[in-house]
Amino acid sequence: KAGVTQTPRYLIKTRGQQVTLSCSPISGHRSVSWYQQTPGQGLQFLFEYFSETQRNKGNFPGRFSGRQFSNSRSEMNVSTLELGDSALYLCASSTVGTVLGEAFFGQGTRLTVV
Amino acid sequence: GQQLNQSPQSMFIQEGEDVSMNCTSSSIFNTWLWYKQDPGEGPVLLIALYKAGELTSNGRLTAQFGITRKDSFLNISASIPSDVGIYFCAGQSLNAGNNRKLIWGLGTSLAVNP
Numbered sequence: 532k533a534g535v536t537q538t539p540r541y542l543i544k545t546r547g548q549q550v551t552l553s554c555s556p557i558s559g560h561r562s563v564s565w566y567q568q569t570p571g572q573g574l575q576f577l578f579e580y581f582s583e584t585q586r587n588k589g590n591f592p593g594r595f596s597g598r599q600f601s602n603s604r605s606e607m608n609v610s611t612l613e614l615g616d617s618a619l620y621l622c623a624s625s626t627v628g629t630v631l632g633e634a635f636f637g638q639g640t641r642l643t644v645v
Numbered sequence: 646g647q648q649l650n651q652s653p654q655s656m657f658i659q660e661g662e663d664v665s666m667n668c669t670s671s672s673i674f675n676t677w678l679w680y681k682q683d684p685g686e687g688p689v690l691l692i693a694l695y696k697a698g699e700l701t702s703n704g705r706l707t708a709q710f711g712i713t714r715k716d717s718f719l720n721i722s723a724s725i726p727s728d729v730g731i732y733f734c735a736g737q738s739l740n741a742g743n744n745r746k747l748i749w750g751l752g753t754s755l756a757v758n759p
Binding site: 535537564572573574576579587619621623633634635636637638639641 | 648678680685686687688689690693733735746747749750751752
């Protein structure tokens with residue numbers, strides 16, 4: 532069974548640009564969550580999508596957005612990039628039908644803003 | 646956002662030593678999860694706990710769900726160099742909308758001296 536796949540693995544962007552990251556969850560998983568991780572920081576929750584609907588949202592500015600498609604694949608978009616957006620962006624998928632589902636992570640996308 | 650109190654923040658030990666780390670919360674959780682993250686990779690699930698008092702092992706790892714449902718610990722016995730990494734705890738609660746939400750600790754960075 533394939534794991535969570537995130538693309539691209541690495542990305543370098545310039546301040547002011549926008550970026551789109553992609554996440555393909557484990558087959559059968561309908562919940563996808565996104566996290567931002569910076570050095571020395573824990574995982575900062577961005578948002579969670581389930582069945583194409585945003586179910587939970589963290590405390591990030593509106594420049595951070597996401598969406599989920601009918602095949603459960605998800606994308607997150609960051610507009611007007613700032614230097615502080617440089618981070619490892621992680622996607623996690625989990626099952627539905629139970630409130631006790633475990634989250635499985637992709638390898639992440641390392642975004643560097645210059 | 647809400648975070649768990651995870652301690653210690655970092656540990657430097659000799660190979661063969663046992664390791665203990667814990668997480669506490671002011672809130673009650675239904676699930677406790679323990680993850681390990683290697684540099685540049687996404688977190689990997691080590692142990693999932695679903696019931697207060699539950700004690701679960703995974704090889705040299707043992708984790709327990711506190712009986713108050715507000716804490717959990719992870720022990721690693723006879724550490725080896727490949728145990729190096731950052732260990733995260735996560736608690737799962739039901740927010741007002743009955744949606745799952747994971748709350749994360751800031752991580753324990755483990756270094757093992759061969």
